[in-house]
Amino acid sequence: MTTPLRAAVIGLGWAGSVHTRVLSSLDGVSLVAVADTDPGRRSRFNGVRTVGDVDELLDIELDYCVVATPTTEHERIGVALAAAGVHALIEKPLASSLPAAFRLVEAFERAGLIGAVGHTERRNPAVRELCVRLREGDFGAVYQVATRRHGPFPDRIRDVGVVTDIAIHDVDLATWLTGRHITSVAAQVSSVNDGPYEDLAAAILRLSGGEIVDLQVSRISPHRERIVIAHTARGCVMADALTRTITHYDNGDTPGTAVPIRKITTYEVPGAEPFRIQHEAFRDALLGLPNDIVTLRQGAAAVAATEAILTAARTGTCVSLVDHDFIRQ
Ligand SMILES: NC(=O)c1ccc[n+]([C@@H]2O[C@H](COP(=O)([O-])OP(=O)(O)OC[C@H]3O[C@@H](n4cnc5c(N)ncnc54)[C@H](O)[C@@H]3O)[C@@H](O)[C@H]2O)c1
Structure with missing residues (x-):
């Protein structure tokens, strides 16, 4: 071309x-x-x-x-x-x-x-930095990823709910950051003001390496939040996509013990427009x-995950995604 x-x-x-x-x-x-x-x-x-x-x-x-x-x-x-x-x-x-x-x-x-x-969201400088450092092994093993994505109702989005529109960012980030795929999903959703679609959701995902993802999302909050936290062998690392900062609560090499934080480091990550x-x-x-x-297959894998969140919430069951071969490609 x-x-x-x-x-x-x-x-x-x-x-x-x-x-x-x-x-x-x-x-x-x-x-x-x-x-x-x-x-x-x-x-x-x-x-x-x-x-x-x-x-x-x-x-x-x-x-x-x-x-x-x-x-x-x-x-x-x-x-x-x-x-x-x-x-x-x-x-x-x-x-x-x-x-x-x-x-x-x-x-x-x-x-x-x-x-x-x-x-x-993969192009946000702070989120990219978190991904690069996780992949380089700076923080050791990842045990858990927690995401919080809240904000006001986007008046123009009328055709889908907050899971399909917004939580899709977080399911994509969780798999991209860890290099894993989602194996199962449990979730709750709610709508407010009698709208036809869900406006808030909480989901727990299990990833293929055993990691847990704890995802919170809503479109009912005046306070905008775009946070991704990785709980790792070397403490807690937080990427704030709005302030474009990384904060690392370093506990040295003592995961799972009651050691005090050894050091807190925060820095801004410069970068071009996503x-x-x-x-x-x-x-x-x-x-x-x-x-x-981001390939179409990866995009489809994210859609599979958001559909699983909605199904899990509707049925009150834990939904398995292990049969979706395409999500590993
Ligand atoms: N990547 C991101 O961060 C990001 C951010 C916002 C929106 N989006 C996505 O972008 C898409 C659009 O969202 P938006 O917020 O811009 O919505 P929007 O309502 O502001 O814009 C949609 C536009 O599409 C036009 N349109 C509708 N049907 C059409 C058709 N058949 N042919 C041609 N034009 C048509 C509408 O007239 C409108 O101008 C959604 O899928 C949304 O999820 C992505």
Whole structure:
């Protein structure tokens, strides 16, 4: 593939406006078209082709397209792009159900196209730093991961609940940080104000290495929180995605004992904008360069986990994920 790559964005809301801004200044890429069903959203764009839907978009010569429509539209649009031979970066969650996520994986793999999922929380500088240091063994074995992700109701998200929309970040992070897959899930969810979808959830996941993940998420809190904590052999390490800081409560090499903390270290982690890092990775994937895109299979694995959370909460049972072979790939 030759540069500049010809890119488009479909869905020009919150996420789409970040994608278009980043793509407008990304080396090796030319934003040639944007699409939205809302004429008001389209009218904000000058200098690129503006169209209403995916069918019109496919009349334009494209190398790839970013899908930033509501989640329930991802499958239809993604499958149309794959059928037309267009690579795609699809926003998280990959799809609103696991069968839909499977169909997307299959459509892109059958067509020999590159698909990726916009799990941008992996690109947060503090979370990346935590991942790098865990993988380098700085903190020894990981025993438990605890995540807290709370904030106010995002008025624009009307098609899915907080588990599908927000907790998906944490199931993806838990597996990515540890290099494990999820084997079982127990959970509780609730909705407030008689809404059709859940607004708060707590889940306990077991990972393939025996680690436990304790996940808390809500969209009812005026206080925004984006915290990932790893309890490790060398104490507790916390990544705060909002302040972009790492805090390490070091207990030396004495896990599980009542030793006092030996040292507390906090530092800020500088870094580029997460959406920009994500776009650089996707561009590099298309150019055949080394990259760390989040694959469609990984996106589908995250959807499997969020579906398991909802099933566990609905049935009051612990849901096994061991039969999902694809989540280990
Ligand atoms: N990666 C992240 O951190 C992140 C952050 C926010 C949202 N998202 C994801 O991005 C997606 C969009 O979320 P948002 O907050 O931008 O929503 P939004 O409501 O702000 O924007 C969605 C846009 O899509 C348009 N649209 C709807 N159906 C369409 C169709 N069939 N064809 C073309 N345009 C259509 C709407 O008119 C709207 O402009 C969701 O999947 C969401 O989960 C990801």
